[in-house]
Amino acid sequence: MPDSPCDPFVATFALAAVGIAHVGLDGRWLRVNRTCCEITGCTEEELLQGRFQEITHPDDLGSDLENIERLLSGKGRHYSMEKRYVRRDGSLIWVNLSVTLVSKPDGAPDFFISLITDISRAKALEADLIASEARYRSIFDAAVEAMAVIDHQGSIQSVNPAVERIFGYQPEELVGRNIKVLLPRAIAAKHDGYLERYRRTGVPGIIGKGRDVEGRRKDGTLVALDLSVAQWTHDDRTYFTGTMRDVSKRRATEAALLQSRDDLQSLQTEYAHLARVTEMGEMASAIAHEINQPLTAIANNLNAGLYAIEACDAIEASAEARIVMKAAADQAIRAGLIIRRLREFVGKTTGERRLEAITPLIEAARDLALIDAPAHGIEVEMADDGQDLHATIDAIQLKQVLVNLLRNAVDALLTLPKGAQRKIRIATGLSDIAGQFHITLSDTGPGIPDRLRQSIFEPFFTSKSHGMGMGLSVCQRLVEAHGGTIMLEPTKLGASFRVSLPLDR
C-alpha cells in the first residue's frame, strides 16, 4: 500500500489511528492498514497470508466466532467485543473489535469490516484497580477493628465482618441503615446535627482524631470503643470511614488498676497512721507521767480547798478556796494542753507524700509561725542559693517542723532584753552531701548550752514555764520519717537548727 495515497478514502484507511481491516467470510484478512499491523505485530504480508482465527487468543475465539455466526445468520449487522490477539512475538494485546458485515447487492454476505482499537492501557489500569480494590478489601475484611463507611448523611455504605463480633449485627443487616443504629440513643439523637454542622462549617469534630466513645450492640448493651474517623471524597460526595476498636477489656483493666492504686494508697495512709500511733505508744508512758503531775496537783489543790471549807470560817475558807481552785484550774489547763499537743501529733495529716516545691512551703510556714514577729521587733531574713528545690514530702508535716522551730526561735528571742538584736534567718540550699538539701533556721537568741544539746530533743524536755517540751522531739521524728536529719549546728551567737532532707530534682 502506498505511503501517502491521494484518494481521501484510501488515505483514511491507510493512515487511521485505529486498525482497519477487510476480512473474508472465512476469516481471511483481505486488506489491512498500518495500525492493524502495528497492533498485531505482523507485517501486511504475514497477515494477508492468514486468518484472524490464527492470531486470536484461544479463550476469546469461541465468542468471536459465535458473533460472526450471528451476523451471517442475519441476526444483526454489527458486533463489538473485547478480545486478545497473540502478537507475532508471542505477547498478548487487548483490543476492542467492532465488526460490520458488508453484503453484496443481492444481499448475500460479502466480507467484514473490522475496526480494531488497542485498549491494553485501559485494561492494565483496570487490572491495577481490581488488584488494588482486592488489596484494600482484604485489609478491610481481615481487620480486627470494626470498620464502617458512611455517606454524608450517615447512611452505612459498607461494613466489614468485624462488626459482627463487636456489635452482633451481620454486615448485610447494617448496609443502608443509618450509623445511629450503632450509637447510644443520647448520642444518636445528636448525630445528624454533628454531620450537618460539619457540612456547614467544615470544622472537624472527631475527624482525624482517636476518641473514646460508646457503641450500642444489637442487644442494646453498650460497648466501650476507641473510634477514629477518616474522611474522603469521591465524585464530589463526602464519605467517612469509622474504625472502632473494642476497648472494654482495657477499660476494665484500667478501672481495676485505679481501684488497686486507691486501695494501696489507703493502705499506706493507714500504715502511716499506725506508725504514728505506735510512736504515740512509745511516748505513752512519758505522757502518763507528765499528765500525772497536773492531775496530782489538781487533786491536792481540791483536797486543800475542801479542807479549808470544812476547817476554816467562811471568809478565810473562801480566800483559801479561791487560791487552790485557781491552781487546780491552771493544772487542768496544762493537762488539757498536753492532750491537745498529743492529738496534733497523731492528728489529721494523711501521710501522703508528693513532689513539692520547697520555697513556697517555707514561706507558708514563716507566715504562719511569725505572724507576731514584727510586733516584737523581730527581723526575718530569707536566703536561698537560687536553686528551685523540690522534694517528695508530706507538706503538712514539713510545715509542722518549720513552725515548731520558728516558734522556738521566737520564744528564745523574746527572752532577750529590750534593744538587743532580734533576728531570724531561714537559709535554704543544696547540701554538701549529694542528693540532699537543707533548711537552716538561725536566731540571735541566747542559744543552747552545750550540756543540753542532747536533752532538748527528748520528749517533755523544756526550759519554759509553759512549754510542753514536745516540739523538738516531734520535729525529729517527722524529719527522720522523711529520711532526713535534724541537728543543732555549732554557732557563736544564738541557736541554729539544720534540717537536711533528700532531694527530688
Ligand SMILES: Nc1ncnc2c1ncn2[C@@H]1O[C@H](COP(=O)(O)OP(=O)(O)OP(=O)(O)O)[C@@H](O)[C@H]1O
Ligand atoms: N531556738 C532556740 N533557742 C534556745 N533554746 C531553744 C531553742 N529551740 C529549742 N530550745 C530549747 O529546747 C527546749 C525544747 O524545745 P521544744 O520545742 O522541744 O519544747 P518547748 O518549746 O519547750 O515546748 P513545746 O512543746 O511547746 O514546743 C526548749 O524548751 C528550749 O529550752
Ligand SMILES: [Mg+2]
Ligand atoms: Mg517548742
